[in-house]
Ligand SMILES: NC(=O)c1ccc[n+]([C@@H]2O[C@H](COP(=O)([O-])OP(=O)(O)OC[C@H]3O[C@@H](n4cnc5c(N)ncnc54)[C@H](O)[C@@H]3O)[C@@H](O)[C@H]2O)c1
Ligand SMILES: N[C@@H](CCO)C(=O)O
């Protein structure tokens with residue numbers, strides 16, 4: 107039997123426990139595919155005595171995870187602690203510094219320090235693998251970095267946060283409240299330690315920064331991603347979207363053209379006929395567009411113990427086989443910073459929902475503001491009458507510029523007859 111690949115696992119929460127369970131259950135096929143067994147030798151977590159339903163017998167325990175980096179018996183450190191800095195980054199930096207391969211699921215760390223960590227990996231001729239960091243079990247990193255490597259990619263789109271997709275799906279299908287569904291997503295192990303990262307779009311933006319770096323050969327630039335989450339999405343908008351033939355999804359979108367690149371994460375109305383509209387529950391999707399391949403659509407489970415462990419183990423098998431690809435697909439010195447186009451220059455169609463007083467002239471005032479900003483209407487729906495005289499009015503527009511739309515919304519929100527801050531959701535039909 108060949109020499110086993112010996113690993114240390116730091117973090118035994120949802121993902122860490124999933125990795126140990128997968129390695130045990132599928133040990134036979136993994137050894138065959140890896141050409142040698144993959145053996146867990148050491149572990150680290152915050153609480154040694156916690157019952158995780160796993161036997162840790164025979165494994166070395168580290169109270170201080172960073173000490174794994176100097177353990178001669180460990181070939182690969184698997185970092186599943188989380189957090190963009192602190193113990194996770196200390197461990198990864200120390201392990202790479204020792205020339206050890208690292209596998210991580212930590213998108214926050216990669217989005218904020220990915221270029222620095224890649225440099226560290228290169229300097230020490232070490233592998234840094236992170237398939238689990240983006241879109242859970244979907245092999246999105248492998249697809250962009252290896253499978254589509256011959257293409258010039260113009261666009262990568264995705265549903266990149268399982269928690270948000272789960273929440274939006276349950277709100278639509280079961281007419282449930284946001285808060286209830288969030289608690290359920292947390293109980294299922296989908297949410298981040300701080301779930302505001304999920305619902306405010308930050309987690310999806312971390313993943314978008316990673317995908318944009320891989321797709322466009324640029325250094326990871328989290329600060330360049332425009333981020334909005336799903337907090338303001340109401341059951342009314344979800345219902346109205348359905349009537350208009352759309353589903354509301356939190357999308358990540360990165361595009362490049364001659365002028366530069368854009369990367370953004372925000373709720374979108376997507377036509378129900380689009381493949382991404384029917385990606386529901388905890389599923390994620392990644393859609394890449396290349397000059398020779400055309401459009402490639404990948405779909406699968408984006409969070410949870412099983413799918414994430416599947417991605418971690420795929421990276422371990424690559425390492426066991428000696429397959430090595432530069433962290434960002436090219437050497438760090440080949441990454442080229444690109445001009446980032448501001449969101450103000452975005453062009454698209456918009457859905458607007460206004461609560462207005464039901465009296466003559468209101469619609470004329472609203473459409474007058476849109477006319478002044480050169481924004482033309484696609485459709486308008488006014489819904490019933492309420493006892494208090496307020497009615498929802500829904501407008502969809504043709505393509506216009508984001509800065510014009512924002513100015514128009516400020517003016518519309520200031521009209522006497524408009525009772526609440528207008529709701530605005532971008533329509534993505536591509
Ligand atoms: N849960 C998912 O679906 C999912 C999917 C993809 C990626 N991720 C990422 O995987 C990582 C882990 O996520 P999780 O959901 O398993 O989190 P978790 O909170 O369930 O587990 C974290 C583990 O790290 C341990 N830990 C905390 N501080 C430590 C320290 N200083 N030293 C050693 N261990 C320490 C905790 O004891 C716990 O066992 C995060 O980076 C997360 O973003 C999670
Ligand atoms: N919290 C993340 C985990 C997977 O990265 C999600 O919900 O998608």
Ligand code: NA
Nearest residue numbers: 237240242244
């Ligand atoms: Na993945």
